[in-house]
Amino acid sequence: MFKRLRGAAAREVKLAQKIKLSTIADALGVSTATVSLALRDSPLVADSTRDRIKEHARTIGYIYNRRAASLRTSRSGIVGVVVHDIMNPFFAEILRSIETELDRSRQTFILSNHYDQLEKQRTFIDTLLQLGADGVIMSPAIGTPPEDIRMAEENGLPAVLIARTVENANVPVFRGDDAYGTALATNHLISLGHTRISMIGGTDQTSTGRDRYQGYVDAMEKAGLEVKPSWRIPGPRTKQAGFEAASQFLALKDHPTAAVCWNDLVAIGLMNGIARAGLTPGVDISVTGYDDLEEAAIATPALTTVWNGQREVGRRAARALLDKLAGTALKPSQELIKPELHVRQSTSRPVERA
Amino acid sequence: MFKRLRGAAAREVKLAQKIKLSTIADALGVSTATVSLALRDSPLVADSTRDRIKEHARTIGYIYNRRAASLRTSRSGIVGVVVHDIMNPFFAEILRSIETELDRSRQTFILSNHYDQLEKQRTFIDTLLQLGADGVIMSPAIGTPPEDIRMAEENGLPAVLIARTVENANVPVFRGDDAYGTALATNHLISLGHTRISMIGGTDQTSTGRDRYQGYVDAMEKAGLEVKPSWRIPGPRTKQAGFEAASQFLALKDHPTAAVCWNDLVAIGLMNGIARAGLTPGVDISVTGYDDLEEAAIATPALTTVWNGQREVGRRAARALLDKLAGTALKPSQELIKPELHVRQSTSRPVERA
DNA sequence: TAAACATTTTAAAGCGCGCTTAAAACATTT
DNA sequence: AAATGTTTTAAGCGCGCTTTAAAATGTTTA
Numbered sequence: 184m185f186k187r188l189r190g191a192a193a194r195e196v197k198l199a200q201k202i203k204l205s206t207i208a209d210a211l212g213v214s215t216a217t218v219s220l221a222l223r224d225s226p227l228v229a230d231s232t233r234d235r236i237k238e239h240a241r242t243i244g245y246i247y248n249r250r251a252a253s254l255r256t257s258r259s260g261i262v263g264v265v266v267h268d269i270m271n272p273f274f275a276e277i278l279r280s281i282e283t284e285l286d287r288s289r290q291t292f293i294l295s296n297h298y299d300q301l302e303k304q305r306t307f308i309d310t311l312l313q314l315g316a317d318g319v320i321m322s323p324a325i326g327t328p329p330e331d332i333r334m335a336e337e338n339g340l341p342a343v344l345i346a347r348t349v350e351n352a353n354v355p356v357f358r359g360d361d362a363y364g365t366a367l368a369t370n371h372l373i374s375l376g377h378t379r380i381s382m383i384g385g386t387d388q389t390s391t392g393r394d395r396y397q398g399y400v401d402a403m404e405k406a407g408l409e410v411k412p413s414w415r416i417p418g419p420r421t422k423q424a425g426f427e428a429a430s431q432f433l434a435l436k437d438h439p440t441a442a443v444c445w446n447d448l449v450a451i452g453l454m455n456g457i458a459r460a461g462l463t464p465g466v467d468i469s470v471t472g473y474d475d476l477e478e479a480a481i482a483t484p485a486l487t488t489v490w491n492g493q494r495e496v497g498r499r500a501a502r503a504l505l506d507k508l509a510g511t512a513l514k515p516s517q518e519l520i521k522p523e524l525h526v527r528q529s530t531s532r533p534v535e536r537a
Numbered sequence: 538m539f540k541r542l543r544g545a546a547a548r549e550v551k552l553a554q555k556i557k558l559s560t561i562a563d564a565l566g567v568s569t570a571t572v573s574l575a576l577r578d579s580p581l582v583a584d585s586t587r588d589r590i591k592e593h594a595r596t597i598g599y600i601y602n603r604r605a606a607s608l609r610t611s612r613s614g615i616v617g618v619v620v621h622d623i624m625n626p627f628f629a630e631i632l633r634s635i636e637t638e639l640d641r642s643r644q645t646f647i648l649s650n651h652y653d654q655l656e657k658q659r660t661f662i663d664t665l666l667q668l669g670a671d672g673v674i675m676s677p678a679i680g681t682p683p684e685d686i687r688m689a690e691e692n693g694l695p696a697v698l699i700a701r702t703v704e705n706a707n708v709p710v711f712r713g714d715d716a717y718g719t720a721l722a723t724n725h726l727i728s729l730g731h732t733r734i735s736m737i738g739g740t741d742q743t744s745t746g747r748d749r750y751q752g753y754v755d756a757m758e759k760a761g762l763e764v765k766p767s768w769r770i771p772g773p774r775t776k777q778a779g780f781e782a783a784s785q786f787l788a789l790k791d792h793p794t795a796a797v798c799w800n801d802l803v804a805i806g807l808m809n810g811i812a813r814a815g816l817t818p819g820v821d822i823s824v825t826g827y828d829d830l831e832e833a834a835i836a837t838p839a840l841t842t843v844w845n846g847q848r849e850v851g852r853r854a855a856r857a858l859l860d861k862l863a864g865t866a867l868k869p870s871q872e873l874i875k876p877e878l879h880v881r882q883s884t885s886r887p888v889e890r891a
Numbered sequence: 892t893a894a895a896c897a898t899t900t901t902a903a904a905g906c907g908c909g910c911t912t913a914a915a916a917c918a919t920t921t
Numbered sequence: 922a923a924a925t926g927t928t929t930t931a932a933g934c935g936c937g938c939t940t941t942a943a944a945a946t947g948t949t950t951a
Contacts, residue, residue: 203937214901219939229899246692249667250604251937255906261668269648270632275624291664294623294648310645313603314615338600426835455837481780483809557909568929573911583927605909609934 202245211239222247253315262292262504263311263319266346267299271420272476273446273493274322277345280497281320288505290317297324301331308335318504322346325388329353343504345496348390348517355507355515357500361391364489364522365398368443368471371487371524373406377441377469377533381414383428383453384445395473399443411437420445422452429456440468440533447472447479447488454482454529469530484528492520556599565593576601607669616646616858617665617673620700621653625774626830627800627847628676631699634851635674642859644671651678655685662689672858676700679742683707697858699850702744702871709861709869711854713845715745718876719752722797722825722843725878727760731795731823731887735768737782737807738799749827753797765791774799776806783810794822794887801826801833801842808836808883823884839881846874 208215213232221228221236228236253259262285266274278294285292293316297304304324308331311319318341323332329352332342336354344356365382372380382399386392396415403410416431418424425448432442432453444450450472454464464470465484472479472488479486499518558569565572567586575582575590582590607613616639620628632648639646647670651658658678662685665673672695677686683706686696690708698710719736726734736753740746750769757764770785772778779802786796786807798804804826808818818824819838826833826842833840853872 201937205937215938216901216903216940217899219937220900223939227899232899244688246663246666248669248937250669250935251906252939253907254935254937255939257906269623270626270629272624278624291647291668293645309600312600314645315602315604334598422832423835452835455835458837478776481777481806481809483812555909559909569910570912570930571928573909574928577911581927586927602909604907605934606911607935608907608909609911611934 202243203248206243207236207240207245210243211235258317258508259315260290261311261314261316262290263295263307263316263340264292264321265295265297265304265307265319266322267324268296269294270296272448272478273474273491275476276493277497277500280494281501284498284501284505290505299324301326305331308340311335312338312340316340317508318342320345320500320504323349325386341504341507343500343507345500346391353515355500355503356517357496357503358391358519359491359493359496359522360519361394361522362398362401363519364473364491365395365443366402367398367522367524368473368487368489369399369402370406371526372441372443372469372471372530373402373408375441375469375530375532378408379414379437379439379441380408381416381432381435381439381442382444383416383432383442384418384420384424384449386417395445413437414439418449420449422448422455425449425452425454426456426459427452429453429460433457433460433462441530442468442470444470444472447474447476447482447486450486450488450529451478451482454484454486465529465531467534469533471530475525479525480527482529487527487530488525490523490525492522495520556597557602560597561590561594561599564597565589612671612862613669614644615665615668615670616644617649617661617670617694618646618675619649619651619658619661619673620676621678622650623648624650626802626832627828627845629830630847631851631854634848635855638852638855638859644859653679655680659685662694665689666692666694670694671862672696674699674854674858677703679740695858695861697854697861699854700745707869709854709857709872711850711857711872712745712874713850713876714873715748715876716752716755717873718827718843718845719749719797720756721752721876721878722827722841723753723756724760725841725880726795726797726823726825726884727756727762729795729823729884729886732762733768733791733793733795734762735770735786735789735793735796736798737770737786737796738772738774738778738803740771749799768793772803774803776802776809779803779806779808780810780813781806783807783814787811787814787816795884796822796824798824798826801828801830801836801840804840804842804883805832805836808838808840819883819885821888823887825884829879833879834881836883838883841881841884842879844877844879846876849874 204215204218208218217228217232218236221233249260264281295307297307301324319335320343322345327349329349332349332352332354335342342354344354346358348356369380382396385395387396400410413435416428418428425444442453444453450470454470457464457468462468472486475488475490479488558572562569562572571582571586572590575587576594603614618635649661651661655678673689674697676699681703683703686703686706686708689696696708698708700712702710723734736750739749741750754764767789770782772782779798796807798807804824808824811818811822816822826840829842829844833842
């Protein structure tokens with residue numbers, strides 16, 4: 184009882200009297216309908232009226248009440264976005280383009296990491312359901328069963344996938360053509376004269392992982408080159424992992440002269456590890472990355488890498504979700520964005536080691 | 538009309554009949570009160586009852602309706618977090634510790650970048666107000682006027698600051714002791730024998746910037762060393778900026794032998810730039826960073842840097858906000874967390890260049 | 892000038908509806 | 922009979938925004 188009184192009292196003190204649509208309507212002598220339409224830029228309202236309303240709203244410090252709006256529209260204006268790790272710069276551009284696209288439709292987005300833990304991902308989806316979110320864009324955690332996605336959709340939370348796919352999920356997926364991308368990198372190394380090429384980092388537990396490995400294997404085999412299982416050094420997708428993989432790589436019996444890395448982070452870590460061992464990356468060992476992060480261009484040596492079309496992935500995913508929400512959705516599509524090779528100084532003709 | 542019908546129909550088809558507290562209560566022959574209390578782990582409910590309720594809730598796929606709850610509690614369960622750039626690894630640990638702390642109180646958090654643009658920050662705060670968020674944790678954008686914060690608080694959105702302070706804002710602030718931190722780094726270089734020390738990166742437009750510069754200046758002066766204005770090379774806080782600052786640094790007339798960098802990113806960029814110019818960072822030029830990112834330890838050479846207590850900053854900020862929400866808030870505090878120096882290979886005795 | 896058309900504004904209904912909590916009631920143990 | 926533990930009762934939290942058909946106003950045509 185006491186608590187309630189305190190809350191109510193606080194509210195009254197703080198808010199004086201609440202400023203709402205009708206406050207504006209009364210002040211300007213128009214109806215709340217006009218104000219509502221004007222604030223949302225409806226073409227029904229005359230320009231002069233709209234300007235007056237918006238101006239007045241700003242000066243009196245009106246705050247749009249989304250909860251009241253969603254009461255009426257049954258749309259919360261919230262979209263969830265889950266990825267492995269938002270700190271991973273690979274997602275930087277994707278997230279930025281998603282943000283741009285969602286902003287345009289006045290949707291707020293809630294971001295979360297799942298760190299490839301199914302439990303975290305489920306908790307997040309649950310939170311979105313609790314909040315009544317309008318949809319979710321996700322880079323699914325390793326091992327995500329299609330039921331998880333179906334469950335979300337059945338509870339009114341449409342989903343769109345990025346970067347990775349989930350078999351039988353029957354939702355739109357937007358990602359780069361990973362097999363093609365690693366093939367680009369591998370072929371580049373082969374054309375420089377490398378014959379013993381290792382692949383470092385990543386996992387085969389994701390669609391991305393399998394595709395990237397396949398692209399590498401296909402390119403090698405098409406060139407008539409051998410692929411030794413020991414040349415595949417899987418691992419996390421971090422600089423730290425690349426750094427640690429260096430010693431294992433350098434200890435390989437056949438002395439590969441080049442490494443196709445899972446991503447730029449692994450590649451940069453590997454180059455650091457190679458340098459720490461007294462060799463010169465880009466001369467003694469050729470290294471390719473993947474993603475073309477900003478950092479790739481300023482690494483030493485500058486990193487040859489595969490650009491992945493992140494911006495397109497984010498933009499299209501957001502659009503697809505918005506279309507779904509608007510009910511103008513096309514059928515679920517599996518869109519592959521074609522990557523491009525950016526050649527820099529981390530790759531060169533092979534040098535035989537003593 | 539058509540639209541509405543479609544929406545309603547879709548809802549009915551999708552949700553069949555909504556599962557709510559009373560569904561569980563009826564099925565188990567208890568009251569909704571018991572169910573409510575059980576789900577929130579109230580000690581009022583017997584263990585056996587609680588287990589039965591939770592178990593049943595899970596099996597029938599009950600989804601807690603936060604909007605209904607917030608109708609009653611007038612708490613949305615949403616907390617906003619704004620920083621310059623969530624991709625910046627400096628914030629990684631801060632955000633993680635905030636997340637941990639908020640999770641514990643079943644708060645969801647909405648993340649946003651403001652990229653030091655006041656307008657973006659205002660838009661975000663506005664969004665939080667519209668959503669009825671419970672509070673905001675922010676690393677304020679450069680030039681944030683105290684009125685912005687006061688406005689948020691007056692509209693029922695309590696704020697807590699991290700990393701930077703805003704004069705006269707009268708809200709809790711949690712950040713590292715920046716002056717002390719750069720003094721640590723500078724003193725370390727001085728003790729190695731450096732006398733011409735440059736400071737690279739960052740800006741003087743933030744409290745952090747002024748403090749870090751002051752710490753450097755104080756340390757220099759206390760050691761009786763000269764501080765030339767040309768030795769201060771301000772700039773963005775990115776690797777790219779550090780990389781680009783290298784040529785300017787190396788062209789300085791007096792040939793400083795060491796550089797105190799704004800943060801690890803700038804330091805690593807600078808080291809890349811120094812290496813690109815044919816010099817060896819850590820030997821020819823000593824470099825210190827700030828933040829002690831994971832990356833600092835695996836850089837080549839491993840970076841001497843200042844650990845900033847990010848985890849503490851995040852944890853305490855979140856706690857302070859939660860206390861404010863619970864009404865148990867202490868008075869606004871300005872808490873400084875003491876940094877520590879981590880010495881690695883990027884610093885050594887000075888070598889005179891030809 | 893009246894009809895037809897275009898533009899702008901309004902009236903009015905209805906969206907959401909389950910969850911929390913203080914206080915009372917009941918059950919069990921000292 | 923008092924104290925402790927568990928469950929239920931019952932009231933009330935929130936209350937402004939959106940939307941569409943229809944009316945009002947303004948403008949052009951016959």
